[in-house]
Amino acid sequence: MKRLYCLCLLSLATATVMAQSSKYSAEEIMSFFNQTREATESHTILWDKDIYGPILLVDPQTREAFANVQDADNKLTPKGGIFIGLVPREVPVSNTDITWNGTHWAMLQLPLPEKRYDRLDLVTHELFHTAQPSLSFKPLREDNNHLDLKDGRIYLRLELAALEAALRANRLTKSEEHIRNALIFRKYRQMIYRGSQVSENSLEILEGLATYTGQIMSGRDKWEWREYLIHRINSFKETPSFVRSFAYETTPVYGFFLQQKDYFWNKKVDNETDLTDFFYEAFGMDSRILLQTYVRQVAEDYNWRKIVDQETKRAASNNSVLDEYRDKFLEQPHLEIRLEDMQMSFDPKNLVPLDEDEGTVYPTVTINDKWGVLTVTDGGALLRSDWRWVIVSEPLEITDDLITGDGWEIELNEGYQIQELPDGNYLLTKSE
Numbered sequence: 001m002k003r004l005y006c007l008c009l010l011s012l013a014t015a016t017v018m019a020q021s022s023k024y025s026a027e028e029i030m031s032f033f034n035q036t037r038e039a040t041e042s043h044t045i046l047w048d049k050d051i052y053g054p055i056l057l058v059d060p061q062t063r064e065a066f067a068n069v070q071d072a073d074n075k076l077t078p079k080g081g082i083f084i085g086l087v088p089r090e091v092p093v094s095n096t097d098i099t100w101n102g103t104h105w106a107m108l109q110l111p112l113p114e115k116r117y118d119r120l121d122l123v124t125h126e127l128f129h130t131a132q133p134s135l136s137f138k139p140l141r142e143d144n145n146h147l148d149l150k151d152g153r154i155y156l157r158l159e160l161a162a163l164e165a166a167l168r169a170n171r172l173t174k175s176e177e178h179i180r181n182a183l184i185f186r187k188y189r190q191m192i193y194r195g196s197q198v199s200e201n202s203l204e205i206l207e208g209l210a211t212y213t214g215q216i217m218s219g220r221d222k223w224e225w226r227e228y229l230i231h232r233i234n235s236f237k238e239t240p241s242f243v244r245s246f247a248y249e250t251t252p253v254y255g256f257f258l259q260q261k262d263y264f265w266n267k268k269v270d271n272e273t274d275l276t277d278f279f280y281e282a283f284g285m286d287s288r289i290l291l292q293t294y295v296r297q298v299a300e301d302y303n304w305r306k307i308v309d310q311e312t313k314r315a316a317s318n319n320s321v322l323d324e325y326r327d328k329f330l331e332q333p334h335l336e337i338r339l340e341d342m343q344m345s346f347d348p349k350n351l352v353p354l355d356e357d358e359g360t361v362y363p364t365v366t367i368n369d370k371w372g373v374l375t376v377t378d379g380g381a382l383l384r385s386d387w388r389w390v391i392v393s394e395p396l397e398i399t400d401d402l403i404t405g406d407g408w409e410i411e412l413n414e415g416y417q418i419q420e421l422p423d424g425n426y427l428l429t430k431s432e
Helices: 012-021 026-041 116-135 150-168 172-192 196-217 222-236 247-261 275-282 292-302 304-331
Strands: 055-058 064-067 077-079 082-086 096-100 103-109 334-338 343-346 360-362 365-369 372-376 381-383 389-393 395-398 402-405 408-412 416-420 426-430
Touching: 026 055, 026 082, 026 116, 096 116, 103 116, 116 196, 150 172, 150 222, 150 247, 150 292, 150 304, 172 196, 172 247, 172 275, 172 292, 196 222, 196 247, 196 275, 222 247, 247 275, 292 304, 304 334, 304 381, 304 389, 365 381, 372 389, 408 416
Parallel strands: 055 103, 334 426
Antiparallel strands: 055 064, 064 082, 077 082, 096 103, 334 389, 343 365, 360 381, 365 372, 372 408, 381 389, 395 402, 402 408, 416 426
Protein backbone atom coordinates (compact mmCIF):
# COMPACT_ATOMS: atom_id res chain seq x y z
CA MET A 1 0.00 0.00 0.00
CA LYS A 2 1.78 3.10 -1.27
CA ARG A 3 0.61 6.64 -0.77
CA LEU A 4 1.47 9.75 -2.79
CA TYR A 5 1.96 12.91 -0.77
CA CYS A 6 1.57 16.59 -1.65
CA LEU A 7 3.56 19.42 -0.09
CA CYS A 8 1.73 22.60 0.82
CA LEU A 9 3.25 25.47 -1.17
CA LEU A 10 5.65 27.67 0.79
CA SER A 11 6.02 31.26 -0.18
CA LEU A 12 9.53 32.37 -1.13
CA ALA A 13 9.66 34.64 1.90
CA THR A 14 8.68 31.84 4.30
CA ALA A 15 11.20 29.45 2.78
CA THR A 16 13.98 32.01 2.91
CA VAL A 17 13.36 32.77 6.58
CA MET A 18 13.35 29.04 7.32
CA ALA A 19 16.68 28.57 5.56
CA GLN A 20 18.26 31.52 7.36
CA SER A 21 17.21 30.20 10.76
CA SER A 22 18.11 26.58 9.99
CA LYS A 23 21.00 24.88 11.78
CA TYR A 24 21.95 23.39 8.39
CA SER A 25 23.64 25.64 5.83
CA ALA A 26 23.07 25.37 2.11
CA GLU A 27 26.85 25.01 1.67
CA GLU A 28 27.18 21.92 3.85
CA ILE A 29 24.07 20.32 2.31
CA MET A 30 25.41 21.04 -1.19
CA SER A 31 28.78 19.57 -0.22
CA PHE A 32 27.08 16.34 0.84
CA PHE A 33 25.16 16.15 -2.44
CA ASN A 34 28.42 16.62 -4.37
CA GLN A 35 30.18 13.90 -2.36
CA THR A 36 27.30 11.55 -3.10
CA ARG A 37 27.35 12.30 -6.81
CA GLU A 38 31.10 11.63 -6.94
CA ALA A 39 30.60 8.30 -5.15
CA THR A 40 27.89 7.07 -7.49
CA GLU A 41 29.66 8.28 -10.65
CA SER A 42 32.84 6.46 -9.64
CA HIS A 43 30.87 3.22 -9.18
CA THR A 44 28.66 3.35 -12.27
CA ILE A 45 30.20 0.05 -13.38
CA LEU A 46 28.72 -1.74 -10.35
CA TRP A 47 25.21 -1.87 -11.86
CA ASP A 48 25.99 -0.37 -15.30
CA LYS A 49 24.03 2.64 -14.09
CA ASP A 50 24.66 5.81 -12.14
CA ILE A 51 22.18 5.45 -9.29
CA TYR A 52 22.41 9.13 -8.31
CA GLY A 53 18.93 10.60 -8.14
CA PRO A 54 16.57 12.73 -6.06
CA ILE A 55 17.68 13.02 -2.41
CA LEU A 56 15.59 14.53 0.36
CA LEU A 57 17.22 15.36 3.70
CA VAL A 58 14.68 16.01 6.47
CA ASP A 59 15.04 17.19 10.04
CA PRO A 60 12.43 15.07 11.91
CA GLN A 61 12.03 17.73 14.61
CA THR A 62 11.47 20.83 12.49
CA ARG A 63 10.47 18.91 9.31
CA GLU A 64 12.78 21.16 7.27
CA ALA A 65 13.55 19.53 3.92
CA PHE A 66 16.61 19.98 1.70
CA ALA A 67 16.67 18.46 -1.78
CA ASN A 68 19.21 18.15 -4.56
CA VAL A 69 16.59 18.55 -7.30
CA GLN A 70 13.30 20.33 -7.78
CA ASP A 71 10.25 18.19 -7.04
CA ALA A 72 7.97 17.28 -9.93
CA ASP A 73 5.24 19.62 -8.63
CA ASN A 74 7.64 22.61 -8.35
CA LYS A 75 6.73 23.24 -4.72
CA LEU A 76 10.26 23.44 -3.27
CA THR A 77 12.12 26.74 -3.26
CA PRO A 78 15.58 27.13 -4.88
CA LYS A 79 18.28 28.36 -2.47
CA GLY A 80 22.04 28.31 -2.96
CA GLY A 81 22.01 25.41 -5.44
CA ILE A 82 19.62 23.27 -3.37
CA PHE A 83 15.85 23.22 -2.88
CA ILE A 84 14.15 23.75 0.46
CA GLY A 85 10.71 23.38 1.99
CA LEU A 86 8.75 21.74 4.79
CA VAL A 87 7.55 18.14 4.90
CA PRO A 88 3.96 18.01 6.18
CA ARG A 89 3.06 16.08 9.33
CA GLU A 90 1.34 13.28 7.44
CA VAL A 91 4.57 12.24 5.71
CA PRO A 92 6.64 9.85 7.87
CA VAL A 93 10.31 10.80 8.19
CA SER A 94 12.86 7.98 8.16
CA ASN A 95 15.76 6.58 6.16
CA THR A 96 13.83 5.13 3.26
CA ASP A 97 12.69 5.68 -0.30
CA ILE A 98 9.41 7.51 -0.71
CA THR A 99 7.25 8.97 -3.46
CA TRP A 100 6.22 12.48 -2.47
CA ASN A 101 5.28 15.60 -4.43
CA GLY A 102 5.38 13.50 -7.58
CA THR A 103 9.04 12.50 -7.14
CA HIS A 104 10.60 9.23 -5.97
CA TRP A 105 13.13 10.25 -3.30
CA ALA A 106 15.89 8.70 -1.27
CA MET A 107 14.92 10.19 2.09
CA LEU A 108 17.50 10.60 4.90
CA GLN A 109 16.98 11.87 8.43
CA LEU A 110 19.12 14.72 9.66
CA PRO A 111 21.60 14.89 11.20
CA LEU A 112 23.62 12.62 8.93
CA PRO A 113 26.36 10.34 10.33
CA GLU A 114 29.56 12.19 11.17
CA LYS A 115 31.92 9.86 9.29
CA ARG A 116 32.12 10.23 5.52
CA TYR A 117 32.09 6.46 4.90
CA ASP A 118 28.94 6.06 6.99
CA ARG A 119 27.19 9.00 5.31
CA LEU A 120 27.89 7.72 1.81
CA ASP A 121 27.00 4.17 2.82
CA LEU A 122 23.61 5.30 4.09
CA VAL A 123 22.59 7.55 1.21
CA THR A 124 23.73 5.19 -1.57
CA HIS A 125 21.82 2.38 0.15
CA GLU A 126 18.63 4.44 -0.15
CA LEU A 127 19.50 5.60 -3.67
CA PHE A 128 19.75 1.96 -4.69
CA HIS A 129 16.18 1.51 -3.49
CA THR A 130 15.05 4.30 -5.81
CA ALA A 131 16.97 2.63 -8.65
CA GLN A 132 15.70 -0.92 -8.01
CA PRO A 133 12.65 -0.62 -10.30
CA SER A 134 14.83 0.53 -13.22
CA LEU A 135 17.12 -2.46 -12.54
CA SER A 136 14.05 -4.75 -12.79
CA PHE A 137 14.03 -5.63 -9.08
CA LYS A 138 10.50 -5.92 -7.68
CA PRO A 139 10.99 -7.75 -4.38
CA LEU A 140 8.24 -8.37 -1.86
CA ARG A 141 8.50 -7.26 1.77
CA GLU A 142 7.75 -10.70 3.18
CA ASP A 143 7.77 -11.52 6.88
CA ASN A 144 10.32 -13.93 8.33
CA ASN A 145 8.65 -14.69 11.64
CA HIS A 146 10.51 -18.02 11.90
CA LEU A 147 13.59 -15.97 12.77
CA ASP A 148 11.99 -15.10 16.09
CA LEU A 149 11.63 -18.81 16.96
CA LYS A 150 14.34 -20.66 18.86
CA ASP A 151 15.69 -22.85 16.05
CA GLY A 152 15.41 -20.06 13.49
CA ARG A 153 17.52 -17.79 15.68
CA ILE A 154 20.01 -20.56 16.52
CA TYR A 155 20.79 -21.41 12.90
CA LEU A 156 20.92 -17.77 11.83
CA ARG A 157 23.38 -17.05 14.64
CA LEU A 158 25.45 -20.07 13.57
CA GLU A 159 25.45 -18.79 9.98
CA LEU A 160 26.67 -15.40 11.16
CA ALA A 161 29.28 -16.98 13.46
CA ALA A 162 30.68 -18.89 10.49
CA LEU A 163 30.65 -15.75 8.34
CA GLU A 164 32.53 -13.86 11.06
CA ALA A 165 35.09 -16.68 11.20
CA ALA A 166 35.47 -16.39 7.43
CA LEU A 167 36.20 -12.67 7.75
CA ARG A 168 38.76 -13.27 10.49
CA ALA A 169 40.59 -16.12 8.71
CA ASN A 170 44.05 -15.29 7.34
CA ARG A 171 43.82 -17.56 4.30
CA LEU A 172 41.21 -17.53 1.53
CA THR A 173 40.95 -21.33 1.57
CA LYS A 174 40.09 -21.24 5.27
CA SER A 175 37.63 -18.40 4.70
CA GLU A 176 35.79 -20.41 2.07
CA GLU A 177 35.61 -23.40 4.41
CA HIS A 178 33.81 -21.21 6.95
CA ILE A 179 31.56 -19.80 4.21
CA ARG A 180 30.54 -23.30 3.18
CA ASN A 181 29.71 -24.08 6.81
CA ALA A 182 27.64 -20.88 6.98
CA LEU A 183 25.71 -22.10 3.95
CA ILE A 184 25.12 -25.46 5.67
CA PHE A 185 23.47 -23.68 8.61
CA ARG A 186 21.54 -21.46 6.23
CA LYS A 187 20.24 -24.35 4.13
CA TYR A 188 19.35 -26.43 7.18
CA ARG A 189 17.38 -23.54 8.70
CA GLN A 190 15.44 -23.17 5.47
CA MET A 191 14.74 -26.91 5.45
CA ILE A 192 13.23 -26.69 8.95
CA TYR A 193 10.83 -23.87 8.11
CA ARG A 194 8.79 -24.46 5.00
CA GLY A 195 8.69 -21.46 2.67
CA SER A 196 11.46 -19.64 4.51
CA GLN A 197 13.91 -19.84 1.61
CA VAL A 198 11.48 -17.75 -0.45
CA SER A 199 10.67 -15.23 2.29
CA GLU A 200 14.30 -14.79 3.33
CA ASN A 201 15.31 -14.37 -0.29
CA SER A 202 12.77 -11.57 -0.81
CA LEU A 203 14.25 -9.52 2.02
CA GLU A 204 17.83 -10.19 0.90
CA ILE A 205 16.99 -9.06 -2.64
CA LEU A 206 15.32 -5.96 -1.20
CA GLU A 207 17.69 -4.96 1.61
CA GLY A 208 20.75 -7.19 1.22
CA LEU A 209 21.64 -5.89 -2.24
CA ALA A 210 20.98 -2.30 -1.13
CA THR A 211 23.29 -2.75 1.86
CA TYR A 212 25.99 -4.33 -0.32
CA THR A 213 25.72 -1.43 -2.78
CA GLY A 214 26.01 1.16 -0.01
CA GLN A 215 29.08 -0.52 1.44
CA ILE A 216 30.78 -0.70 -1.95
CA MET A 217 30.07 2.97 -2.69
CA SER A 218 31.07 4.18 0.79
CA GLY A 219 34.74 4.42 -0.20
CA ARG A 220 36.11 1.97 2.39
CA ASP A 221 39.06 -0.09 1.19
CA LYS A 222 39.02 -3.88 1.45
CA TRP A 223 40.50 -4.05 4.94
CA GLU A 224 38.33 -1.26 6.33
CA TRP A 225 35.33 -3.00 4.82
CA ARG A 226 36.27 -6.32 6.42
CA GLU A 227 36.63 -4.74 9.87
CA TYR A 228 33.34 -2.93 9.37
CA LEU A 229 31.57 -6.22 8.54
CA ILE A 230 33.04 -7.88 11.63
CA HIS A 231 31.84 -4.96 13.75
CA ARG A 232 28.34 -5.20 12.27
CA ILE A 233 28.06 -8.92 13.00
CA ASN A 234 29.17 -8.40 16.59
CA SER A 235 26.64 -5.60 17.04
CA PHE A 236 23.88 -7.62 15.40
CA LYS A 237 24.14 -10.33 18.06
CA GLU A 238 22.45 -7.89 20.47
CA THR A 239 19.61 -7.03 18.08
CA PRO A 240 16.27 -7.81 19.77
CA SER A 241 14.60 -9.14 16.62
CA PHE A 242 16.03 -10.77 13.49
CA VAL A 243 12.84 -10.98 11.42
CA ARG A 244 13.39 -7.79 9.37
CA SER A 245 17.06 -7.07 10.09
CA PHE A 246 19.06 -10.18 9.15
CA ALA A 247 19.36 -9.39 5.43
CA TYR A 248 21.40 -6.26 6.15
CA GLU A 249 24.14 -8.52 7.57
CA THR A 250 24.17 -11.75 5.53
CA THR A 251 24.26 -10.67 1.88
CA PRO A 252 27.13 -8.13 2.22
CA VAL A 253 29.48 -10.73 3.74
CA TYR A 254 28.82 -13.23 0.95
CA GLY A 255 29.29 -10.30 -1.44
CA PHE A 256 32.63 -9.42 0.16
CA PHE A 257 34.03 -12.84 -0.76
CA LEU A 258 32.18 -13.19 -4.06
CA GLN A 259 33.71 -9.92 -5.22
CA GLN A 260 37.15 -11.53 -4.90
CA LYS A 261 36.05 -14.36 -7.16
CA ASP A 262 33.96 -12.32 -9.60
CA TYR A 263 33.81 -8.53 -9.16
CA PHE A 264 30.56 -8.34 -11.11
CA TRP A 265 28.73 -11.21 -9.40
CA ASN A 266 25.86 -8.87 -8.52
CA LYS A 267 25.07 -8.33 -12.22
CA LYS A 268 24.16 -12.01 -12.45
CA VAL A 269 21.43 -11.50 -9.85
CA ASP A 270 17.93 -10.55 -10.94
CA ASN A 271 14.48 -10.53 -9.42
CA GLU A 272 14.11 -14.29 -9.97
CA THR A 273 17.44 -15.27 -8.42
CA ASP A 274 17.41 -17.51 -5.36
CA LEU A 275 20.41 -16.19 -3.45
CA THR A 276 20.85 -19.36 -1.36
CA ASP A 277 21.16 -21.45 -4.52
CA PHE A 278 23.33 -18.74 -6.10
CA PHE A 279 25.73 -18.75 -3.13
CA TYR A 280 25.72 -22.55 -3.04
CA GLU A 281 26.88 -22.76 -6.64
CA ALA A 282 29.37 -19.89 -6.33
CA PHE A 283 31.15 -21.53 -3.38
CA GLY A 284 31.12 -25.05 -4.78
CA MET A 285 28.46 -26.60 -2.53
CA ASP A 286 26.60 -29.73 -3.54
CA SER A 287 22.88 -30.28 -3.01
CA ARG A 288 23.11 -33.26 -0.67
CA ILE A 289 20.55 -33.84 2.05
CA LEU A 290 21.69 -32.32 5.33
CA LEU A 291 21.27 -34.59 8.34
CA GLN A 292 20.79 -33.06 11.76
CA THR A 293 23.63 -35.08 13.27
CA TYR A 294 26.08 -33.76 10.68
CA VAL A 295 24.89 -30.16 11.03
CA ARG A 296 25.28 -30.28 14.80
CA GLN A 297 28.73 -31.78 14.42
CA VAL A 298 29.75 -28.80 12.27
CA ALA A 299 28.07 -26.44 14.72
CA GLU A 300 30.37 -27.48 17.56
CA ASP A 301 33.09 -25.29 16.02
CA TYR A 302 30.89 -22.16 16.33
CA ASN A 303 29.86 -22.02 20.02
CA TRP A 304 26.84 -24.25 19.38
CA ARG A 305 26.25 -25.10 23.03
CA LYS A 306 26.46 -21.49 24.20
CA ILE A 307 24.11 -20.29 21.47
CA VAL A 308 21.57 -23.04 22.22
CA ASP A 309 21.66 -22.24 25.93
CA GLN A 310 21.13 -18.52 25.30
CA GLU A 311 18.30 -19.06 22.84
CA THR A 312 16.55 -21.62 25.07
CA LYS A 313 16.48 -19.07 27.88
CA ARG A 314 15.29 -16.35 25.51
CA ALA A 315 12.47 -18.54 24.17
CA ALA A 316 11.17 -19.21 27.67
CA SER A 317 11.23 -15.52 28.53
CA ASN A 318 9.78 -14.50 25.17
CA ASN A 319 6.71 -16.72 25.58
CA SER A 320 5.56 -14.61 28.53
CA VAL A 321 6.11 -11.43 26.49
CA LEU A 322 3.96 -12.83 23.66
CA ASP A 323 1.19 -13.75 26.09
CA GLU A 324 1.24 -10.23 27.51
CA TYR A 325 0.89 -8.73 24.04
CA ARG A 326 -1.96 -11.11 23.15
CA ASP A 327 -3.79 -10.13 26.29
CA LYS A 328 -3.19 -6.42 25.69
CA PHE A 329 -4.25 -6.28 22.04
CA LEU A 330 -6.74 -9.14 21.71
CA GLU A 331 -8.36 -9.67 25.12
CA GLN A 332 -8.33 -6.35 26.97
CA PRO A 333 -10.31 -3.31 25.68
CA HIS A 334 -8.53 -1.91 22.63
CA LEU A 335 -8.92 0.35 19.61
CA GLU A 336 -9.13 -1.20 16.13
CA ILE A 337 -8.21 0.92 13.12
CA ARG A 338 -8.85 -0.05 9.49
CA LEU A 339 -5.94 0.79 7.19
CA GLU A 340 -7.00 2.50 3.98
CA ASP A 341 -3.93 3.98 2.27
CA MET A 342 -1.15 3.42 4.77
CA GLN A 343 2.46 4.61 4.93
CA MET A 344 4.58 3.70 7.96
CA SER A 345 8.00 4.13 9.50
CA PHE A 346 9.38 1.77 12.12
CA ASP A 347 12.51 0.20 13.58
CA PRO A 348 13.19 -3.14 11.82
CA LYS A 349 15.31 -4.31 14.75
CA ASN A 350 12.61 -4.61 17.42
CA LEU A 351 9.58 -6.32 15.84
CA VAL A 352 7.77 -9.01 17.85
CA PRO A 353 5.79 -11.50 15.72
CA LEU A 354 2.90 -13.37 17.31
CA ASP A 355 1.31 -16.42 15.68
CA GLU A 356 0.98 -16.38 11.91
CA ASP A 357 -2.70 -15.39 11.92
CA GLU A 358 -2.34 -12.80 14.71
CA GLY A 359 0.20 -10.37 13.32
CA THR A 360 3.30 -8.54 14.49
CA VAL A 361 3.79 -6.09 17.34
CA TYR A 362 5.68 -2.92 16.45
CA PRO A 363 7.00 -1.50 19.77
CA THR A 364 7.42 1.93 18.16
CA VAL A 365 5.85 3.00 14.87
CA THR A 366 4.35 5.93 12.99
CA ILE A 367 1.46 5.18 10.65
CA ASN A 368 0.02 7.78 8.29
CA ASP A 369 -3.34 7.16 6.63
CA LYS A 370 -6.43 8.98 5.39
CA TRP A 371 -7.77 9.12 8.94
CA GLY A 372 -4.67 10.84 10.35
CA VAL A 373 -1.34 10.03 12.03
CA LEU A 374 -0.81 7.33 14.65
CA THR A 375 2.38 7.75 16.67
CA VAL A 376 3.37 4.93 19.04
CA THR A 377 6.28 5.79 21.33
CA ASP A 378 5.85 3.09 23.98
CA GLY A 379 3.83 -0.07 24.49
CA GLY A 380 3.49 -1.02 20.85
CA ALA A 381 0.80 -1.56 18.23
CA LEU A 382 -0.35 -4.83 16.67
CA LEU A 383 -0.35 -4.87 12.88
CA ARG A 384 -2.55 -7.76 11.78
CA SER A 385 -1.13 -10.31 9.34
CA ASP A 386 -3.32 -9.10 6.46
CA TRP A 387 -1.98 -5.52 6.86
CA ARG A 388 -5.57 -4.26 6.90
CA TRP A 389 -5.92 -3.52 10.61
CA VAL A 390 -3.80 -2.04 13.36
CA ILE A 391 -4.70 -2.35 17.05
CA VAL A 392 -3.62 -0.21 20.00
CA SER A 393 -4.65 -0.21 23.66
CA GLU A 394 -7.88 1.48 24.67
CA PRO A 395 -8.13 5.28 24.35
CA LEU A 396 -7.72 7.29 27.54
CA GLU A 397 -8.77 10.69 26.17
CA ILE A 398 -10.84 11.48 23.08
CA THR A 399 -11.30 14.91 21.50
CA ASP A 400 -12.38 15.92 18.01
CA ASP A 401 -8.86 15.92 16.61
CA LEU A 402 -6.61 14.14 19.13
CA ILE A 403 -6.95 10.66 20.61
CA THR A 404 -4.47 9.56 23.27
CA GLY A 405 -3.73 6.26 24.96
CA ASP A 406 -0.96 4.67 26.97
CA GLY A 407 2.15 5.38 24.88
CA TRP A 408 0.32 6.45 21.72
CA GLU A 409 -1.67 9.24 20.11
CA ILE A 410 -3.68 9.81 16.95
CA GLU A 411 -3.90 13.19 15.25
CA LEU A 412 -7.35 12.61 13.78
CA ASN A 413 -8.40 14.11 10.46
CA GLU A 414 -11.79 15.68 9.91
CA GLY A 415 -14.45 13.18 8.89
CA TYR A 416 -13.39 10.41 11.30
CA GLN A 417 -14.41 9.53 14.84
CA ILE A 418 -13.91 6.97 17.60
CA GLN A 419 -16.88 4.70 18.29
CA GLU A 420 -17.26 2.64 21.47
CA LEU A 421 -18.60 -0.85 20.76
CA PRO A 422 -20.95 -2.93 22.94
CA ASP A 423 -18.14 -5.37 23.79
CA GLY A 424 -16.05 -2.59 25.38
CA ASN A 425 -13.66 -2.20 22.45
CA TYR A 426 -13.34 0.86 20.20
CA LEU A 427 -13.38 1.38 16.45
CA LEU A 428 -12.09 4.25 14.34
CA THR A 429 -14.82 4.99 11.78
CA LYS A 430 -15.84 7.62 9.26
CA SER A 431 -18.24 10.22 10.61
CA GLU A 432 -21.79 9.98 9.35
